[in-house]
Amino acid sequence: MDKVDSRSTVDLDEPDKLPRDLSISYWDLFALILAIVSHIVDVCIDFNVAYQYYKYEKNVYFVLTIVFMAVPSIINTYMSLKIYSLQEDMQEVTRKFLRNPALLLIMLLLQMAPVFRYYDVLKYAIKSRKAAQNGNYENQRKYYALMAKEDSYVSLLRLFECFLEAVPQQILQICIVLVEKNHGSTFQSV
Template identity: 45%
Template sequence: MPKTVRDLLDGRSYDEPDRMPDKLTISNLDIFMCAVAIVGHFVDLGVDINIAVRYSLAMMMTEFGWTLAFILVPAFVNTAVSIRMYSQDKQQDSLSNEFTKRKWLRVFILVLQMAPILRFADSLIYAIKSRRAARNKDEASQRLYYKLMLKEDADAALLRIFECFLEAAPQQVLQTSLLLRANQDFAIHQVLSIASSIIGMGWCLAAYQRSIRFAQQNKSNMSWTGTVLQTTWHFLVTLSRIISISMIAFLFPHWTILACAIHILVAAVLIQLFDRTAFCAHNKIADLAFSVALGAVYLFTYILPIEGRTRYRYTVYYTICFLQNIACAVIWYIYGVNEVYFYPLLACTIVPYVVGLTIMVVYYRFFHPKVSKGEFAISFKGDGTEIS
């Protein structure tokens, strides 16, 4: 498992995490989180399909088209990334992919666009096997299955990150902007879709940070306090971005699409120029597509795809996004509808963002794992690296 827990991205892969905890125990919480991740994926997907079908039956084809697009496009991205991962595993003759050793089953699930489920299923299987080996006092097997569980958990977390910011977040933007149009016929279903996406996003970030805790190279493992702070920071920043974009999408949908497209393209170009990864270097088109996918993620939050200092990149990114949020607040104040939700939405463009950044500063000041002197501190899949 690569240095960023698959190196996201330099094409190398190892079958063991960068840092193992002292106690190789699988708790009931670990099993529960894997099971909930699998069930939650199906619930979130079902709720989104439900609202899409209702738009279709009501002949609201524009709403149906956008809802369906935000279901299918992220699923195709996840499937492509997952296939690339399996290709690397095959090249390195990986011991993982327990659940998907049945090739027909792997193909079937990938066709159904459920790539994260494969990884979560393997993670759950290895967790159970590790616990069984521990009960049988088989320490070698316990350690092996624990390592494989962490690897599958890390791969699943990366896929969930893409799902979170390419499906859940855009779906919240779409359904929130439609909800503001006060169409009572779909209000309950829109609220359910928004709520399931918010819960899914929060759970995704929690799983992501949980994977980070055991994927730090040359660092102490992240504490649970640090995990909670990172999850809260990313969640609040993302929530403020979602609300800001939703308000403008409600007022000026076509201009919002153009602005988001420009943001994504600029981010993709910058990634190609300064942060190119080797994850899809085997194919130029795939490399460009991967950069565009990361650029779409950058609409809502920032993840670092390669090693490097985070301080300056975070400063530039969060400053630009804060200015964008302020612009959205000003536009909403001038052109927004003076309804009961007018001022709460206005506040939500700024307050969660500022609180999120404050939590980020507190995290880096007091809870960020320390790096060995003179060495890089690399975190899961490029979430943030810096030289201490």
């Protein structure tokens, strides 16, 4: 392997280093809002698929779909809460929320762990943007760093969700299509 000359002007990737440009654009804020909305839509679609199986009395498909929704939700919620328990710098709104058992149950049932993480990312992004507009570059840097950390947590949760929920559900849907097609079922595609 070639040695990198320390005098070289090549920028090396430092994973824990913030970028030089700490600006938050409207596009960044829009993308965060879109991520929140898309997660909620994804959860609604999952519930609709399960409901359609229940409605057409496809109980095995209904139960498997619910299991493939519930198990990842429990794991994601547990992981999110575990990360929160290790954090000292979380939003006050989030801290109050986590003390309410009824809201925790709703978070678990409705698979909202990533949404609360996205909410924190959005709050930190807005605070960073406002600090930059006010010329307070120290707070801009602080909030940008917090936003980046929260974003890494939500990315981790979404990655787990992908492998724990989306992949099994896709495999289940393919199997259902193949089984129903081979049996000539009158079951309408969901």
